[in-house]
Amino acid sequence: MRLLRKRAEPKGCLNLDEMSAYLDGLLPRKLRNELEDHLAFCSACRRTVIDLRAILTSPDNEPVPECAEGLGDACAARLRLHSLADLATSA
């Protein structure tokens, strides 16, 4: 079955670094406001943030959820976070 076709993102869409910083509460208020303004009208980014938050808050020992359609980036982010965590704990 054909998965969701990747659409061209409207200009100004958020990248995963911004989203994860937002979810971690690391963004300065100005950026956070801009990001929330964007989320208010961009359902694609809003959904990605929701998906990303679900991934980031799921316990580490849970199996990685299967990459649902449109979740490729978020899954990649999770994998990246995992390797960062490995680096942090092995240091």
Ligand SMILES: [Zn+2]
């Ligand atoms: Zn967007």
